[in-house]
Amino acid sequence: MSHSYSDGRSLNSSPNATFEQILEARLSRRGLLKGAAALAAVSALPLSLGACATTGLRREGRLGFSGITVSTADAVRVPAGYSAKVLYAWGDPVGHPSGSPAFRQDAGNSAAEQALQAGMHHDGIHYFPLPYGSENSVNGLLVMNHEYTDDGLLHSDGFADWSAEKVRKAQNAHGCSVIEVRAAADGQWEVVRPSRYARRITAATPMRIAGPAAGSAGMKTAADPAGTEVLGTFNNCAHGYTPWGSYLTCEENWNTYFTNSGTLTADHRRNGVSAKGRGYRWNEFDERFDAGKHPNETNRHGWVVEFDPYDPQSQPVKRTALGRFSHEGAWPATANDGRLVIYMGDDRVFEYIYKFVSRDAWNRKDRNANRNILDHGTLYVAKFSDDGSGEWLPLVHGRGALTAANGFADQADVLIRTRAAGDAVGATKMDRPEWIAVHPATNEVYCTLTNNSQRGAKDRPATDRANPRASNVFGQIIRWREAGNDPAGMKFEWDLFAVAGDAQHPDAERRGNIKGDSFGSPDGLWFDDGGLLWIQTDVSTSTLNKGHYERLGNNMMLAADIKTGEIRRFLTGPNGAEVTGVVTTPDGKTMFINIQHPGETSSERNDPKNPKLVSSWPDGPAGGRPRSATVVIRKNDGGIIGT
Ligand code: FEO
Ligand code: CA
Ligand code: CA
Numbered sequence: 001m002s003h004s005y006s007d008g009r010s011l012n013s014s015p016n017a018t019f020e021q022i023l024e025a026r027l028s029r030r031g032l033l034k035g036a037a038a039l040a041a042v043s044a045l046p047l048s049l050g051a052c053a054t055t056g057l058r059r060e061g062r063l064g065f066s067g068i069t070v071s072t073a074d075a076v077r078v079p080a081g082y083s084a085k086v087l088y089a090w091g092d093p094v095g096h097p098s099g100s101p102a103f104r105q106d107a108g109n110s111a112a113e114q115a116l117q118a119g120m121h122h123d124g125i126h127y128f129p130l131p132y133g134s135e136n137s138v139n140g141l142l143v144m145n146h147e148y149t150d151d152g153l154l155h156s157d158g159f160a161d162w163s164a165e166k167v168r169k170a171q172n173a174h175g176c177s178v179i180e181v182r183a184a185a186d187g188q189w190e191v192v193r194p195s196r197y198a199r200r201i202t203a204a205t206p207m208r209i210a211g212p213a214a215g216s217a218g219m220k221t222a223a224d225p226a227g228t229e230v231l232g233t234f235n236n237c238a239h240g241y242t243p244w245g246s247y248l249t250c251e252e253n254w255n256t257y258f259t260n261s262g263t264l265t266a267d268h269r270r271n272g273v274s275a276k277g278r279g280y281r282w283n284e285f286d287e288r289f290d291a292g293k294h295p296n297e298t299n300r301h302g303w304v305v306e307f308d309p310y311d312p313q314s315q316p317v318k319r320t321a322l323g324r325f326s327h328e329g330a331w332p333a334t335a336n337d338g339r340l341v342i343y344m345g346d347d348r349v350f351e352y353i354y355k356f357v358s359r360d361a362w363n364r365k366d367r368n369a370n371r372n373i374l375d376h377g378t379l380y381v382a383k384f385s386d387d388g389s390g391e392w393l394p395l396v397h398g399r400g401a402l403t404a405a406n407g408f409a410d411q412a413d414v415l416i417r418t419r420a421a422g423d424a425v426g427a428t429k430m431d432r433p434e435w436i437a438v439h440p441a442t443n444e445v446y447c448t449l450t451n452n453s454q455r456g457a458k459d460r461p462a463t464d465r466a467n468p469r470a471s472n473v474f475g476q477i478i479r480w481r482e483a484g485n486d487p488a489g490m491k492f493e494w495d496l497f498a499v500a501g502d503a504q505h506p507d508a509e510r511r512g513n514i515k516g517d518s519f520g521s522p523d524g525l526w527f528d529d530g531g532l533l534w535i536q537t538d539v540s541t542s543t544l545n546k547g548h549y550e551r552l553g554n555n556m557m558l559a560a561d562i563k564t565g566e567i568r569r570f571l572t573g574p575n576g577a578e579v580t581g582v583v584t585t586p587d588g589k590t591m592f593i594n595i596q597h598p599g600e601t602s603s604e605r606n607d608p609k610n611p612k613l614v615s616s617w618p619d620g621p622a623g624g625r626p627r628s629a630t631v632v633i634r635k636n637d638g639g640i641i642g643t
Pocket of ligand 2: 237238328434523524538580
């Protein structure tokens with residue numbers, strides 16, 4: 001069944017009571033408010049996308065490949081007519097001019113060597129053509145995040161004989177890589193070594209703190225009494241980029257690296273800092289990770305960090321105007337008046353979706369003029385109403401509930417305690433917001449809500465129309481269109497693009513409404529220049545191939561045609577891995593994706609004995625240990641990926 005609109009375009013969604021209720025509620029609301037104008041208003045709804053998506057695109061994407069089956073093979077599988085090749089795996093040299101230490105399969109590389117090699121657990125990724133401003137599709141910079149470490153694999157003997165050297169190696173396996181890549185005439189890609197651009201940013205790299213919270217009381221520590229410089233970035237999950245060619249790396253589960261030997265503050269509790277942390281054990285040799293001794297050090301993490309990949313000497317900058325939470329990523333759109341808008345999700349159960357709107361328009365002619373654009377602007381948090389409307393609530397000190405009387409000292413305090421500010425203004429608690437994708441022609445925004453098994457549980461928030469399922473193990477993709485199609489709009493209309501699930505699931509509610517191939521726990525999300533929407537899954541390794549997921553195989557990547565709503569499986573990943581990070585070259589003929597944590601099991605990370613592994617990808621059984629890696633996908637006929 002599909003819904004038809006007055007303009008004849010058909011809605012993608014298959015039967016879904018929740019969706020129909022939303023539509024009904026919206027129509028009746030409009031009917032109530034506008035009477036006879038209601039019908040006219042229907043055509044302005046954000047749901048009818050067809051014709052818009054065919055204009056303004058670089059090219060028109062369509063699903064031209066044969067979808068593949070689910071898989072439990074320890075391999076990257078792609079459709080007939082495509083190839084997938086490993087380009088850059090954990091431990092491969094970054095190509096820094098000072099040296100290219102080879103990866104040791106026994107994980108015997110030192111901390112110093114790790115600082116010149118690919119970090120662990122590749123995540124968000126972006127391609128920057130060389131030189132800046134070109135559309136070079138055969139030579140560019142790949143910039144990516146290394147989210148976290150499995151220390152059972154990182155060191156030859158895991159956590160045994162834990163030492164300062166092991167902490168340094170773990171810190172050096174976090175952060176970002178900048179690598180130069182180029183393709184030969186036959187389309188074979190390689191990492192350029194050495195390259196003057198090659199760079200590793202780690203959990204120990206000095207960074208400047210900028211924006212309204214820089215230098216504020218909450219940012220000051222014994223090591224940095226000015227509150228303006230911090231060491232490192234870690235748990236960098238997804239990413240973003242700006243139209244002036246800088247990379248944005250986003251600090252997600254930063255709280256798990258801290259322990260607390262003293263008293264947990266209210267902010268520690270709100271952000272999930274705990275007495276014992278998650279077992280990274282950095283605090284044992286790097287005291288700043290004991291939040292009991294250094295309570296403000298936690299305030300210096302949970303930000304978006306900007307750096308210029310074209311300048312290997314440039315210092316990364318933490319942009320405090322974009323707020324502090326478990327940042328999944330930071331995705332740009334340009335407002336109608338030229339200001340920059342950054343959409344961001346806070347990936348934790350019952351957290352919020354945000355957007356930042358810059359004060360100033362960005363300069364298209366002079367990239368240096370954009371150096372401090374992200375330091376001035378307004379942060380908003382999203383409220384999704386059950387009638388299909390939504391609004392952006394400003395997080396500005398002195399406005400609404402964000403006053404000194406309510407415990408917010410100033411704007412720096414509002415930004416450091418972003419989650420508390422979101423609570424105070426009544427934002428909508430979502431099912432773990434992950435990636436956000438902005439349609440390149442229509443500016444319509446899509447966001448993955450990966451799952452939330454706690455939705456509707458005792459003493460937890462109930463379902464609502466945007467988060468419609470209790471014990472939500474499969475997740476959904478929400479989308480919205482801003483008023484006037486302007487990313488800086490203050491109101492929007494939303495609906496659910498897809499409710500994920502397993503079409504064969506015995507429980508009807510868990511079948512979802514996907515038109516096409518089943519999937520769950522959507523995470524990565526990206527529009528290519530043809531308007532195809534790429535969806536990547538991150539089913540946790542504790543549930544992969546089990547229980548609700550027993551029929552869905554390994555994590556995967558799919559492509560969606562948003563005009564028809566069809567979703568088709570394009571890739572399946574190795575055992576124990578998540579598929580995350582996707583980008584193409586400007587010509588659309590090479591796609592780069594990341595495979596993260598192959599071989600991981602739920603007990604893997606903290607087991608010093610390196611328990612039996614479920615994967616030996618990509619090196620094979622003779623290789624040794626599994627490695628996260630960047631994979632190059634090409635069409636054998638040299639065509640555009642996906643078509
Ligand atoms: Fe690191 Fe939200 O995935
Ligand atoms: Ca993610
Ligand atoms: Ca995830």
